[in-house]
Amino acid sequence: MSLLSREQRSRALALMERVIRDGASIAPEYPLCFDERFPGRVLATEEAGRVVSACALLVRDFTCGSRSVRVGLIGSVCTAPEARGRGLASALLRRAEEELAAEGCVLAMLWADDARFYEERGWSPLGSEIDFALEPAHEARLPGSSGLRAAAPDDRGAIHRLYSLHRERVERSPQETAALLAAPGMETLVLQRERDVVAYSCLGRGKDFARTIHEWAGSERDVLALVREHMQRARARGEGGATFLITPSTAKGLHARLRGIGANWSEGVLAMGKLLALEGAGALLADLAGPQAALAIDGGSSVAVRLTGPGGSVELSPEDLLGLLFPARGRRHGIDPVARDTGLALGELPLALFAWGLDSI
Ligand SMILES: CC(C)(COP(=O)(O)OP(=O)(O)OC[C@H]1O[C@@H](n2cnc3c(N)ncnc32)[C@H](O)[C@@H]1OP(=O)(O)O)[C@@H](O)C(=O)NCCC(=O)NCCS
Structure with missing residues (x-):
């Protein structure tokens, strides 16, 4: 791992602010990358004592139901x-x-402004999210609730506990959640019932996620009441237009309720990704494919994985492997032919990988 001195780090940060934020600050929005208390770090290239290119890195363990996947996040990529x-x-x-591969990450993920730059470097869209657009007319069709208010600093522990109930999430500490919630440019609301905070939601995050609720937890009805409250507050500020809500593809009950009130929705990709560890991904696939599956790594010029089941075997490239485990928009069109050719059910694929808004960098 390459560690920068404090001076190099602040020069790298200055470049990111110049290139990505027109000189405005970026560190308060991404404390896990830029605050020394947390595990993220900065990579930089220097020429004659000047940082000319930089990016941020953060290793995270994603929980996907009963499985854990180590992912390396890359952000704020820039060149002077x-x-x-x-x-x-x-x-x-x-x-x-x-x-990131040396640190045990099975894959790398990033949120790209320019997807083509990354596609040409072996990255591809991966994972899925369901995005809803709520128009002002939908507001009255959402449930109301008492006990809605802006989150206060001492709600952060309760918010962290609610976040930790998600089956798809990133392992983060209460201190990390607290630092993320303190980021500027975010409206965080909670729903309190008697003494307990039972739901929360976050809208906006610095320059990202404008008019978008990107992280939330609680019962479906309570989350919808929070969405309504965000919409009412936007209206009171004189903001017209739609409010967006990002959800994991597994939140089926919430999706049904939102479709029921006529909200528009679309299925999007989660991020851009690249496989980093063939063996780690192969082991994950073998585990998900069940006891009838056998897996071998073929080295040589075109490194690939051979997956064998009772019906035969298939050879999979690193890209195929990524597409089986975390296909873009959750599509099974890469999975079903492999299931047919190997005789393996592959019913546990794809894995539900999801990053909530505060997890992205
Ligand atoms: C996107 C960005 C990071 C690229 O930085 P860069 O250092 O110019 O990138 P590279 O030089 O590696 O590649 C840029 C082009 O130079 C070309 N190039 C020239 N010499 C090259 C060399 N020796 N090796 C590789 N590429 C070379 C590449 O072909 C590439 O073109 P392509 O994109 O058509 O393939 C930079 O333009 C930037 O900071 N943009 C603003 C911030 C941003 O959008 N960041 C991404 C959001 S996360």
């Missing part, structure tokens, strides 16, 4: 305008991938 087109970001990205 005067140093572009010389392969600096490409080289830094390769270094980031190597370091």
Whole structure:
């Protein structure tokens, strides 16, 4: 792992702020990457004492139901305008991938402004989320509730406990959740019943997630009451237009209720991803495929995995493996032919990988 001195770190941060935020601060929005108390870090390339290219890294353990997947998150990739087109970001990205692989990450993930840049470097869209757009007319069709209010600092422990109930989430400590909730530009609401906070929701996050509720927890009805409250508050601020709600594909009951009130929805991809560890991903696939599956790693020029079941075997490239485990928009069109050719049920695929809004970098 390459560690920067405090000065190099602040020079890298200054470059990110210049390139990505037009000079405005970025660190308060991503405490897990930029606050030394937390595990994230910055990678940088220097020339003559100047940082010319930089990115942030954060290793996270994603919980997908009963399974855990270690993922390396990459964010704030940037090159100084005067140093572009010389392969600096490409080289830094390769270094980031190597370091994350060495730290046991099965895959890397990022949220790209320019998907093409990453696609040309072996990245592809992965995972799914269901996004709803609620128009002002939907507000009155959402349930109301008493006990709705803005979150206070001493709600952070309760919010963390509610977050931790999700079957799909990232392992994060109460201190990490507290730091994330303190980020600027976010409206966090809670629903309190008697003495207990029973639901919460977060809208906006710095420059990201404008008009978007990106993290929430609690019962379906309570979450919908929180959505309504966000909409009422937006209206009171004079903001027109839609409010967006991001949900994991597993939140079927909530989806049904939102469709029931006529909200528009679309199925999106979660992020861009790249496989980093063939063996780790192969082991995950073998585990999910059940006791009838056998798996072998074929080395050589085109490294691949051979998956064998009672009906035969198939050879899978790293991209195939990623597409089986975490297909874009949850589509099974890569999974079903493999199930047919191997005779394996593969009913546990795809894995429900999901990042809530405060987990992204
Ligand atoms: C996107 C960005 C990070 C690219 O930085 P960069 O250092 O110029 O990137 P690279 O030089 O590696 O690649 C850029 C181009 O230079 C070309 N290039 C020139 N010499 C090269 C070399 N020796 N090796 C690799 N690529 C080279 C590449 O072909 C590439 O073109 P392509 O995208 O069509 O493949 C930079 O433009 C930037 O900071 N943009 C603003 C911030 C941003 O959008 N960040 C991404 C959001 S997370």
